Amino acid sequence: MRRRLLLAWKLNARSGWGNYGLHFAAAALRHGYAVVPLLEPDATGVPSALGARLAPVFDAWREMARLYATLGPTRGARLEGCRVMGFGNQFAGAALPRVIEAETEVGLVFFEDAALSAAALERARGCRTIVAGSSWNARVLRDAGLPSVDWVMQGVDTTIFRPGPRSDHFAGRFVVFSGGKLEYRKGQDIVVAAFREFHRRHPEALLLHAWDNPWPGTADTIGAGGHVDGPPATREGRLDVGPWLERHGIPGDAHATVPPLPNTAMGAVMRLADVAVFPNRCEGGTNLVAMECMAAGVPVLLSANTGHLDLLREAPAVAMPSVPHDPSAPADAAWGEVPVAAVVEALEAAWRDRAAARERARAAAAWMQRHDWATQMDHVMARVAAADTHGSFVPAQRVGGR
Numbered sequence: 001m002r003r004r005l006l007l008a009w010k011l012n013a014r015s016g017w018g019n020y021g022l023h024f025a026a027a028a029l030r031h032g033y034a035v036v037p038l039l040e041p042d043a044t045g046v047p048s049a050l051g052a053r054l055a056p057v058f059d060a061w062r063e064m065a066r067l068y069a070t071l072g073p074t075r076g077a078r079l080e081g082c083r084v085m086g087f088g089n090q091f092a093g094a095a096l097p098r099v100i101e102a103e104t105e106v107g108l109v110f111f112e113d114a115a116l117s118a119a120a121l122e123r124a125r126g127c128r129t130i131v132a133g134s135s136w137n138a139r140v141l142r143d144a145g146l147p148s149v150d151w152v153m154q155g156v157d158t159t160i161f162r163p164g165p166r167s168d169h170f171a172g173r174f175v176v177f178s179g180g181k182l183e184y185r186k187g188q189d190i191v192v193a194a195f196r197e198f199h200r201r202h203p204e205a206l207l208l209h210a211w212d213n214p215w216p217g218t219a220d221t222i223g224a225g226g227h228v229d230g231p232p233a234t235r236e237g238r239l240d241v242g243p244w245l246e247r248h249g250i251p252g253d254a255h256a257t258v259p260p261l262p263n264t265a266m267g268a269v270m271r272l273a274d275v276a277v278f279p280n281r282c283e284g285g286t287n288l289v290a291m292e293c294m295a296a297g298v299p300v301l302l303s304a305n306t307g308h309l310d311l312l313r314e315a316p317a318v319a320m321p322s323v324p325h326d327p328s329a330p331a332d333a334a335w336g337e338v339p340v341a342a343v344v345e346a347l348e349a350a351w352r353d354r355a356a357a358r359e360r361a362r363a364a365a366a367w368m369q370r371h372d373w374a375t376q377m378d379h380v381m382a383r384v385a386a387a388d389t390h391g392s393f394v395p396a397q398r399v400g401g402r
Contacts (some may be wrong), residue, residue, distance in 0.1 A: 002034040003388070004081025006102050009094045011037055011057070013045035013263050014214075016288050017086055017110075020154060022050060024084075024108075025057050027377035031385065036060045036081070038096050045262035047157070071098050082106060082388040088284075089113040091123040104128050104388045108380070110284035112185060112306075114140045114334045121146070129387035131380055133285030134307035136334070150383050153286040153310055155376030156295045156368055160267040163297030163365050170256075170272055173206040174351055177273035177298065179258075179289040180280070181213040182231070182239055184221035184329070187279040187303070187338065193227040194279070194343035196249045202351060207250060208273055210258035210266070210289075213239055224329045227340070270296040275350040275357065279338035281325055283307035290317075295368035299357035301346045305336030316363040320346050 005028045012018030025035045035057045043051055043058065071077060076099030083102035085093050087109040107127035116124075121144055124130060129148040132138040138151035176195060180186040188211055199205045213219050216239050219231040232244035238260075245255050258269055270276065276293040278301065286307045294300050294315060302308045305322040312319050320343060322336030350357045 002032060004036050004079065004102075005033045005384070006036050006038055006079060006081050006083040006100060007086075008038045008083060008096060008100075009086030010039045011041035011054075013047075014042070016154075016285075018042070019263060019288070020108075021086070022046060022054065023155060023157075023373035023377050024380060026050060026053050027374065027381045028384075029053065029056060030374075030378075031381050034060065034081075036064055036079075038064065038083075038100055039094060040065070045264065047159070047264055049159075068097050076100060078102070082384070084108060084384060085127070087111070087123075090117055090120040092120075093123075106384050106387050107131070109133065109137060109141075111137060111140075112282045112284045112332060112335075114332050116140070116144055128389075129383060131383050134283070135310050136306045137284055140334075148387070151310075152376055152379045152383070153371065154288050154291065155371055155373035156288070156291050157263070158295060158369050158372045160264055161270070161292040161295035162267065162369070163362065164267075164271055166271050167268075170206055170208075173204050174202060175206050175208050175273045175275075176347065177208045177210070177270060177276040177293065178278070179210040179270075179276070179293070180278070180287075181215075182211040182219045182222060182241070183213065184224050185280065185282050185335075187225075187281050189222050189225045189227040190279040190338055190340060190343060191277060192245065192248050192250065193340045194277075194347065197340070197344050198347045198351075199250065199254050201348075203254075205254065205351075207245070207255040208258060208269075209241060209245075209255060210261075210269070211239065211241055212258075212260045225326070225337070266292065267296050270298050273298050274354065275299045275301060275347065277301045277343060277347065278308070279303045279320060279343050280308065281305070281337060282332065282335040286310050291368060291371075294361070294364040297361050297365040299350055299361040300364065301343070301350070303336060303338045306334060315367045316360045318346055318349070318360070 011021035028035045078101045081102045082104040085107045089111045107130040110133040132151040138149050141149045178191045182188050195207045216234050223230040232239045232241050270293050276298045278290045300317040302317045303322045304319040320338045325335045325337040
């Protein structure tokens, strides 16, 4: 009987956590574990090769669903194995249909709120070990007195995100890509203000924005930085970004919306860009969208704060200076703010010396190819398995750095 790993978050191809879970599950299978999802996984948009490898996981869900049906509305269960929890801010995890306990619990965590409550720390102490998504997250946890904490950055799918030829779809335009769900933390309001000025100087510039937010309510904070007058309106449950940009001085022919697409399509979209800009105020991890842009060979501009610092220490990206954020804004004290002028200057530098930007992008892409999902999830699995003292660890034939 193989040792069970019980995964307590939803696996899918549409979110950062969902993608993380798919590749973590694949690594666990390689290392000899039986992977049992505690929430129904979603196979929509999962690349076919990965989906085939994960067939045992989808089969295990059907067994889990049958167990839930036998438990009724109130009973829980204790299973042999190791429960792996996916935690966010304040160590909040996914709501499970029933209480499922295991012999060992391990936590994987990405958070933006560094002011951890007593209740959050109590939940964290229930984990045999914790693997954070950035050195910043890990340092916060160690400073709070948690004894067994490590960090491993995410990976990328290098079959999708790799350098390649750029189509002529936007021929004659200087394309600036900005991605991530629209909210104050991600800093799209800074992008709007900076691109408006950059476009005034360079009318051929085009803002290619992938800002879809499945939770439009979280966009309400976007006006807190004072650069925009509030969030876009919603239409049919989605943010209507185009009219919002035009209201803020970016003409309709100077921007293009990337609709919600499966992750498998995003590599080709990113390769349309001359530069990608991420003036994010905070990242609990290392910013998966930025990593994917780097892997696709796009020059990347990063705010020098929180989780981005791990990328900037190793990868050839441009650091945009980050200053303390406005203390009245809805943010943690550790967050940073990139001045609009600094973003404009970084865009100007990429526009002036495109050869240097492309050379830096080639080096960054080569670095990212060594940090694919399989390599990074093997590092996570090594830490999970070391904590799961009831189980045995079958080393995989992969090595690499963080």
